[in-house]
Amino acid sequence: MEINIRPIKDERVDNRAFREKAISEINADEVIIVRNLVKSYGPVRAVDGISFSVREGELFGFLGPNGAGKTTTINLLTGLARPDSGEILLAGIDVKKNPAAAKFQIGVVPDESNLYPELSGFDNLCFCAALYGMRKAERQRRARELLEFFGLSEAADRKFGDYSKGMKRKLTIAAGLIHRPRILFLDEPTTGIDVASARQIRQLIAGLNQQGTTIFLTTHYIEEAERLCQRIAFIVSGRIVRVDNLENLLQPLRGQFNLLLTFAEAVNTSGELQEKISSAFPDFIFEWVNGCELRVRSTRPIAVGPLVRFFEDEGCEILEARRIHPSLEEVFVELTGIEAEQMKKEKEIKEKPGQ
Amino acid sequence: MKRSLAFISFWNILVKDMRTYYLKPPNISWGIIFPLAWTGMFFIRSGSGLSGIMSLLPGVVALSILFGTTSLLAVTITFEKKSRSFERLLLAPISLEQLLLAKTSGAIIFGVVNAFVPVLMASIIADLRGVKWGYFLAAVVLIAMASTFLGLFIAVAVSEVFEAQTFSNFFRFPMVFLCGLFFPVSKLPIFLRPLSYVLPLTYGADILHGAVNNGSNALPYWLDFLVLAGFSLGLFALSLRNVKRRWIR
Ligand SMILES: Nc1ncnc2c1ncn2[C@@H]1O[C@H](COP(=O)(O)OP(=O)(O)OP(=O)(O)O)[C@@H](O)[C@H]1O
Numbered sequence A: 001m002e003i004n005i006r007p008i009k010d011e012r013v014d015n016r017a018f019r020e021k022a023i024s025e026i027n028a029d030e031v032i033i034v035r036n037l038v039k040s041y042g043p044v045r046a047v048d049g050i051s052f053s054v055r056e057g058e059l060f061g062f063l064g065p066n067g068a069g070k071t072t073t074i075n076l077l078t079g080l081a082r083p084d085s086g087e088i089l090l091a092g093i094d095v096k097k098n099p100a101a102a103k104f105q106i107g108v109v110p111d112e113s114n115l116y117p118e119l120s121g122f123d124n125l126c127f128c129a130a131l132y133g134m135r136k137a138e139r140q141r142r143a144r145e146l147l148e149f150f151g152l153s154e155a156a157d158r159k160f161g162d163y164s165k166g167m168k169r170k171l172t173i174a175a176g177l178i179h180r181p182r183i184l185f186l187d188e189p190t191t192g193i194d195v196a197s198a199r200q201i202r203q204l205i206a207g208l209n210q211q212g213t214t215i216f217l218t219t220h221y222i223e224e225a226e227r228l229c230q231r232i233a234f235i236v237s238g239r240i241v242r243v244d245n246l247e248n249l250l251q252p253l254r255g256q257f258n259l260l261l262t263f264a265e266a267v268n269t270s271g272e273l274q275e276k277i278s279s280a281f282p283d284f285i286f287e288w289v290n291g292c293e294l295r296v297r298s299t300r301p302i303a304v305g306p307l308v309r310f311f312e313d314e315g316c317e318i319l320e321a322r323r324i325h326p327s328l329e330e331v332f333v334e335l336t337g338i339e340a341e342q343m344k345k346e347k348e349i350k351e352k353p354g355q
Numbered sequence B: 001m002k003r004s005l006a007f008i009s010f011w012n013i014l015v016k017d018m019r020t021y022y023l024k025p026p027n028i029s030w031g032i033i034f035p036l037a038w039t040g041m042f043f044i045r046s047g048s049g050l051s052g053i054m055s056l057l058p059g060v061v062a063l064s065i066l067f068g069t070t071s072l073l074a075v076t077i078t079f080e081k082k083s084r085s086f087e088r089l090l091l092a093p094i095s096l097e098q099l100l101l102a103k104t105s106g107a108i109i110f111g112v113v114n115a116f117v118p119v120l121m122a123s124i125i126a127d128l129r130g131v132k133w134g135y136f137l138a139a140v141v142l143i144a145m146a147s148t149f150l151g152l153f154i155a156v157a158v159s160e161v162f163e164a165q166t167f168s169n170f171f172r173f174p175m176v177f178l179c180g181l182f183f184p185v186s187k188l189p190i191f192l193r194p195l196s197y198v199l200p201l202t203y204g205a206d207i208l209h210g211a212v213n214n215g216s217n218a219l220p221y222w223l224d225f226l227v228l229a230g231f232s233l234g235l236f237a238l239s240l241r242n243v244k245r246r247w248i249r
């Protein structure tokens, strides 16, 4: 009998192995260090004294609702806005003291595509390369390489203005990578894009990160943060409510492990079987989803073997055992008091008129 | 290494603006047809024969530069700011001074080219051998710089393209009358004269008059050049300060 253990979400970009690696590297360099950053616009404290750091090679998520201060934080870090106070170090460079050197270390992908609509994809990339002092042959080589990587080679000579939204976003990411920055800032990279393109973009981002680029990503999609990021900061009203790695964030709330068993055929879920299971596994809570699916919960990790053997003895064949990961959504709601659905809806309403 | 970065980015910003804006039909027509129209209009309507051409030429040259340069900045700066592509430039590892120079040098060159449209026209019907070309060219370049930086100042101060256009007309049209282009400042009512002397074109037109019409300048050349250069520097510095204060906030 074969048992597949796989995550319940199909679309999961499996970044987990890498995630664990990054977490274990305790001494890894911190390439972004932010201390007590404050920025007000008139009476609005857009960023209200935030501090955090991002390690080399990490995919760091900044998760928060509309107006939380995500874009403002990126603007402050990338030199598009001036902090009222606070300190920013990028790759060890103080951005206030040496902005030009800091700019070489970073690539920025804004929330809206800001390339030149009248230039072709290829020319846009070559132009961006020139801004970093790259020579012509090198510019063209790098532009072709990135077009290839993002699957845009076919569209290289078409005007950027004629690209679809997904293509625009990809080229904008390519432009951010043109000078091989150590740190890439991505402001809501999948917002306003169809599901398939968003998925592709997420895979590209995970791929880039696996190749070693440190990524700072903002999003208001909880699942996106959960799927992609190794560490996540929750930001609400300009303040960081919590920063931690995914495992730690999920730990307290879940305190429980979930397993979903799928049987080959409907099981007789009479009281007799139920009783037997309960006495065999007193630490587990069993819930029948339907005749074929049983959810097992526990406060300790659930070993699959004994369960499989038990059911085999009862004459029930298990087709599949899937771990169900407790979702970040619950953690977020608990910490911020903001409902995830609410956050998503507000965003969509806000975005409609612009589209 | 540092030098080549500065040069490569400067040159490519210039070339990109040339390709995407200056050499586009609407701007060619604005830049070339417009001076032609000025020239034709003034030369034909003046009715003062061939000698009239020489007295009109400085004014027409100055206007061609003024209108050719100031109108471009609304596109290369205000429009790019509005469409956010200017952010790309702000993210690049070049200084703001360099960036603004790269964004304006195209307009300066364009202004200088514009200046020679009326000169070419005039050369067909008039004898230009008496013109002091050294002074003439220097004045053309300085006028192009001063009016480009005036355009820059306006482009940076507003946020919509139409505002840039309206605001620049607010400066441009008074200059047609107040800067001694077609009649000397001394013929203006006395209460208007101080106004003339706070407008950069007055000094540029004065040099052009001197260069074309054999020393008919009202002020010494050195003073004209000095004031014109002062205006250019001042407007550039103000624009730089505005970008720092308003765009990186
Ligand atoms: N240039 C600005 N001038 C005035 N207020 C601003 C400016 N930029 C941001 N703000 C204000 O600062 C707060 C934070 O805005 P910010 O754009 O950083 O939020 P965000 O988290 O990126 O939100 P969104 O999900 O909508 O992109 C908001 O209240 C916003 O109105």
Ligand SMILES: [Mg+2]
Binding pocket: A070, A071, A072, A111, A187
């Ligand atoms: Mg934002």
